[in-house]
Amino acid sequence: MANLNRRHFIAAAGAAAAAVPLAGGAAFAQEKIKIGFIFLGPIGDYGWTWAHNKGREAVDAALGDKVETIYVENVAEDASAIPLIRDLAQQGCKLIFTTSYGYMDQTITVAAEFPDVKFEHCTGFKRADNVATYNSKFHEGRAVLGTISGKMSKSGTLGYLGSYKVPEVVLGVNSFLLSAQKQNPDAKLKLVFIDSWFDPPKEAAATETLINLGCDIVTTHTDSPAALQILEQKGLYGFGQGADMSSFAPNAHLTAIEDIWGPYYVERVQAIVDGTWASADTWDGMKEGTVVISPYNKAVPADVVALADGVQAGYKDGTFDIFTGPIYDQDGNLKVEEGKVMTMAELAVIDWFVKGVESAA
Amino acid sequence: MDFLIAAIITIVGISTPILLAGLGELVVEKSGVLNLGVEGMMLVGAIAGFAATVLTGNPWLGVIGAAIAGALAASLFGFFVLTLNSNQVATGLALTIFGTGLSSLIGLSFVGRIVPQFGSVFPPELARDPLLKVVFGYSPVVYFALIMVFAVGWFLKSTRAGLILRAVGENDLSAHSIGYSVIGVRYAAVAFGGAMAGIGGAYFSMVITPMWAERMTAGRGWIALALVVFAGWRAGRLLVGAIFFGVLMWMELNAKAGGLSFLSFAQYIPSQFWAAMPYLMTVVVLTLISMRDRVGLNAPACLGKPFLPAT
Numbered sequence: 001m002a003n004l005n006r007r008h009f010i011a012a013a014g015a016a017a018a019a020v021p022l023a024g025g026a027a028f029a030q031e032k033i034k035i036g037f038i039f040l041g042p043i044g045d046y047g048w049t050w051a052h053n054k055g056r057e058a059v060d061a062a063l064g065d066k067v068e069t070i071y072v073e074n075v076a077e078d079a080s081a082i083p084l085i086r087d088l089a090q091q092g093c094k095l096i097f098t099t100s101y102g103y104m105d106q107t108i109t110v111a112a113e114f115p116d117v118k119f120e121h122c123t124g125f126k127r128a129d130n131v132a133t134y135n136s137k138f139h140e141g142r143a144v145l146g147t148i149s150g151k152m153s154k155s156g157t158l159g160y161l162g163s164y165k166v167p168e169v170v171l172g173v174n175s176f177l178l179s180a181q182k183q184n185p186d187a188k189l190k191l192v193f194i195d196s197w198f199d200p201p202k203e204a205a206a207t208e209t210l211i212n213l214g215c216d217i218v219t220t221h222t223d224s225p226a227a228l229q230i231l232e233q234k235g236l237y238g239f240g241q242g243a244d245m246s247s248f249a250p251n252a253h254l255t256a257i258e259d260i261w262g263p264y265y266v267e268r269v270q271a272i273v274d275g276t277w278a279s280a281d282t283w284d285g286m287k288e289g290t291v292v293i294s295p296y297n298k299a300v301p302a303d304v305v306a307l308a309d310g311v312q313a314g315y316k317d318g319t320f321d322i323f324t325g326p327i328y329d330q331d332g333n334l335k336v337e338e339g340k341v342m343t344m345a346e347l348a349v350i351d352w353f354v355k356g357v358e359s360a361a
Numbered sequence: 362m363d364f365l366i367a368a369i370i371t372i373v374g375i376s377t378p379i380l381l382a383g384l385g386e387l388v389v390e391k392s393g394v395l396n397l398g399v400e401g402m403m404l405v406g407a408i409a410g411f412a413a414t415v416l417t418g419n420p421w422l423g424v425i426g427a428a429i430a431g432a433l434a435a436s437l438f439g440f441f442v443l444t445l446n447s448n449q450v451a452t453g454l455a456l457t458i459f460g461t462g463l464s465s466l467i468g469l470s471f472v473g474r475i476v477p478q479f480g481s482v483f484p485p486e487l488a489r490d491p492l493l494k495v496v497f498g499y500s501p502v503v504y505f506a507l508i509m510v511f512a513v514g515w516f517l518k519s520t521r522a523g524l525i526l527r528a529v530g531e532n533d534l535s536a537h538s539i540g541y542s543v544i545g546v547r548y549a550a551v552a553f554g555g556a557m558a559g560i561g562g563a564y565f566s567m568v569i570t571p572m573w574a575e576r577m578t579a580g581r582g583w584i585a586l587a588l589v590v591f592a593g594w595r596a597g598r599l600l601v602g603a604i605f606f607g608v609l610m611w612m613e614l615n616a617k618a619g620g621l622s623f624l625s626f627a628q629y630i631p632s633q634f635w636a637a638m639p640y641l642m643t644v645v646v647l648t649l650i651s652m653r654d655r656v657g658l659n660a661p662a663c664l665g666k667p668f669l670p671a672t
Contacts (some may be wrong), residue, residue, distance in 0.1 A: 042465060042575030044472045073577070160620075193619045195636070199579040202610070204569045206376050207612040212367040224577070226570040234559055247473055358619045 008348065027318045035059060035098040035269055036088035037071035037083030038081065038103060040223075041198045047242035048197065052099045052122075062266045066273050077102025085110040095272045098122065100197075101166050106241060107131060118277050120268060123168050125348050127279055130329070136169030137285030138168065139175035139347075140315045141257030142219070143241050143322045144293050144308045146179025148254055149187075149217045151304045152237060156186050161206055162193040162223050164308030166348050169193075172221050174354045175322050179311070181356060190215055191359035192194065200226040227234070228252050237299070244294040255308075256294040264290060283344060286315040325345065328355040363479060366495045368611060373503060374569055376607035378403070378561040378578075381506050382585035383592070383599050384513050385557025390589055392550035393530035393663035398438055399558050400582025401460020406431040406559025407566040408464040411573045414476040423476070424502065424563055430557020432552040434460055441549040443544050446667040461576060471573045478571060500568045502560065507600075509557070514596035526550060527541030530661035533668045543668050558582065587643045594659045609638045 037056050041049040056069050070088060075081050081103050089110060090097050090157045095118045098107045104124035111131045119131045127133055149158050150305055158180055162169050173191060180187040184308065190213055192206045203226035210218050211230070217237045220227045225248040231238040232249035240256025264284065271277040284290040293312060314320025325336035330354045336342055342350075353359065382399050389396050396402075399641045406427035413426030441447040481488035481498050487497040517523040519564035528536045529546045537543050565577050584606060613635035615621050 044468060044573075045466065045577045046472060046574060131669060190618045190620075192614055194614075196579070198574075198576070200570050200572075200574055200577045201375070201378070201565055201581060204615075205371055205610060206614045206618075208367065208371040208374070209611065209618060209620060212364055212371070213615075213620045224570070224574050226574075228569045229572060248475060259645055285454060359617065 002270075003121040006293055018083035032068045033066060033095075033272060034091060034093040035067050035069045035272070036085075036091070036093035037061065037069060038075050038085055038088070038096065038098040038100075039071055039073040040075065040077070040100040040102075041073070043071070045198055045223045046225060046245065046248075048097070049223065051242045052097075052261055055265040058262030059265045059269050063269055063273065067269055077104075079106070081106040082109055085323050086113065089114040094276070095120065095269060101168060121322050123166075125281075127281060129279055132268075132277075132279045132281070134268075134282040134284075134347075135168070136259060136261075136290045137283060137290060137315075138257060138259070139171040139322070140285045141291045141293060142172045142175040143315070144311050145219055145255070145257065146176035146306055146322075147183060147307050147311050148296075148300060149176070149219070149237075150180030150183030151298070151307065152254070153180070153184070153187065153217045155214050155216045156184055156188060157214045157216070158187060158189045159210030159213075159218035160189055160191045161203060161210065161218060161222055161227050162191055162219040163197045164195065165193060165351070167348055170350050170353065171347055174327075175348070175355060176219060178322050178327065178354055183307070188356045188358055191353075191357055196221060198223045198224070200224045201226050204230050207231065210307070227248065240294060246294070246297070251297070251299065254297045254300055258292040258294055260290050260292050263288075264301060283348075286312060287318065329353065330355060330357055362493065366492070369495050369523075369624050370498065373471045373499060373610050374606035374607075375583035375610050376603040377503050377506050377604060378564040378569075379581055379585045379588055380510070380600060381502075381564065382507050382582060383562035383588040383603060384506070384596065385554035385568065386585060386589050387592070387594055387596060387599060388513060388517070388526070388557075389550050389554035390528050390663055390664055391530045392521045393666065393668075394439075394442065394547050394551055394578070395449045395453065395665040396435065396438055396456070396551060396554055397450060397516030397586065398434070398456025398582075398626050399554075400578060400580065401457035401464075402434050402558035403429045403460075403562030403565075403578045403585075404464035404556045404576065405434045406562035407577060408471065408573060409559065411474075412467060412471055413565040414567060415471060415474055418477055420477060420479045420567055423429045423567055424560055425552050427559040427563035427567075428556035429559070431555040431557070431562070432460060434463075435500065435551045435555020435558070436539070436548070438555075439548050439640045442667070445543070448665070449665050457487055464606070465575045468575060469571045474573065476571050479568065500564075502564050502568055505560070510596050510600045517596065526624060527661070530663055533663050533666075534650040534670060537668075537670050545670070546634055559584070580598060584639070587639070591643050591646050593646075594656060594661065597628070605642070606639050609642075612638075 039049045043049055043053040072084050072113050075084050097120045099122045101123040104126055107121045107128050121133050123135045160173055173268050177189045194202045194206050203222050207218050207227040207230040218243045219239045225245040228238050228249035231252040237254050238252050242259050244251040244256045321341050323338040323342040326338045327336040330336045409430030410423040410427030414420050414423030417533040441452045441639045442449045489491050529543050533537045566573055589600045592602045613632050616632040616635055
């Protein structure tokens with residue numbers, strides 16, 4: 001048994017090295033349950049992957065005597081993810097978290113080969129008996145950012161630095177602009193997709209472009225603090241993504257959406273330890289504490305803080321939802337009727353932008 | 362007018378690092394060595410420049426640190442391909458993987474730090490003037506890159522040392538037979554290429570976004586490599602090419618954000634077209650080059666071949 005494990009580990013390490021991303025955190029204790037993580041970016045991105053890695057560390061801290069965690073970082077969202085996920089399963093992982101939308105089909109593929117291994121795919125919508133999905137209502141955080149932006153933007157033109165047109169980002173765009181329009185009905189939004197989650201030079205150039213097109217507040221749905229640094233240099237405002245990034249831009253950083261994955265990861269790993277794990281679709285948000293708003297910058301006036309806190313309170317007690325009709329799409333068609341609230345199922349597959357989004361894509 | 366000036370400043374920011382790295386690689390390739398490790402050297406330079414600036418508080422020392430670190434990484438490559446005659450393509454790729462990993466390792470303790478910025482080399486009235494900043498408002502590294510375009514062009518074309526370097530790249534055995542140290546020249550060229558790539562990398566971590574993030578160059582080293590071919594191994598054309606790459610990325614971003622509405626035809630062109638253009642253009646240029654005769658080709662004849670003199 002020991003030999004078998006070692007051979008698989010060596011094979012896996014070889015494959016991981018060949019594919020450039022580096023495996024880390026592996027150890028050899030026999031009795032501990034192995035938990036695997038597939039990460040999109042480097043754990044030092046100070047954004048998305050950094051936050052997921054904090055969640056992994058929370059598992060180590062809470063259940064380190066029963067489980068050990070293994071992660072692979074810098075995994076591309078293409079077919080090359082399949083052998084890396086498979087390697088984690090072959091190394092004996094009982095539960096594998098694949099932490100980005102682009103691993104959806106790859107996770108389903110590998111899960112079919114390993115019916116005894118449990119998988120959890122982040123932000124996707126395809127499930128199986130051994131594949132659960134989990135997500136976080138980032139758009140609740142975007143509603144807070146949009147509220148602040150609608151009040152604080154002088155030009156009424158907001159910038160949105162997007163990655164890809166996937167439901168999570170579309171939700172963020174719509175929530176952000178709808179919230180801004182509640183404060184300033186004329187608010188418009190310019191949107192750029194940079195076709196990457198992590199490309200600091202391009203994030204910087206895109207931010208400069210948005211500023212040049214009249215945006216005085218830019219929010220980011222990419223994973224580095226690059227945009228904030230540009231905004232800091234120009235004396236404009238923005239928000240952190242995934243983590244409190246105020247150290248990079250003490251003046252420009254109005255607040256941030258922090259992704260808190262730790263409690264969910266600990267709960268699911270505990271279920272593996274207890275043998276009670278079952279496939280589910282979990283979509284937590286502010287109420288459950290997976291979406292947290294960082295402390296506000298002192299540049300945010302008291303009345304705006306009160307509005308932002310009101311949105312947070314509304315989500316926590318369930319009295320507020322930004323996706324309440326009437327909502328019109330980019331072309332002015334009524335998509336959600338007066339008084340109706342979009343369902344979670346509708347939100348999960350949304351592919352249209354609300355009125356006021358200016359984008360060629 | 363303001364729109365145009367801001368656009369030019371953005372384009373200069375995109376172009377400068379690939380211009381720096383491309384100039385270094387151009388000299389390396391002119392000496393007959395193909396170093397595919399540009400991306401790795403840029404990352405080593407990025408973290409070294411950042412770390413040196415954090416530790417000394419002086420961005421000038423940071424840039425010097427980046428150049429030294431890039432040159433050291435390149436010299437390691439040089440040891441393998443020049444002294445041990447290993448395969449240049451494989452060793453260059455290994456240098457990229459090594460540089461990526463090494464920079465991530467060193468960078469672990471620098472995540473989340475910020476560094477002091479360069480001041481302007483010109484009086485602040487000029488650097489901050491809404492109109493004149495388009496000439497005077499850049500980081501000193503930008504002016505350094507421009508000076509190096511002319512310096513490299515002049516060195517290769519008009520100096521004796523440049524002639525020797527080209528001779529080594531065109532026909533290493535002949536250069537050797539008349540007494541030049543082929544290996545010595547190539548070591549110097551490789552180290553210079555590393556230093557320039559290092560400074561190009563430091564431009565990311567110290568000027569555009571003063572921070573360290575793993576893999577923050579995000580593939581610009583590969584664009585710099587393509588640029589050298591695109592430029593036909595000429596410094597002046599490299600400048601044109603770097604700006605051209607910058608303009609195309611600017612067009613892509615603006616096309617997406619609806620910023621090209623002043624161009625009536627632009628709305629019919631999808632942004633993906635602009636994103637694909639640099640690569641299409643490289644293919645077109647390569648095709649054009651291959652159709653011309655050897656004199657026009659300009660590629661060093663010994664590019665990528667190990668130097669194996671008859672003993």
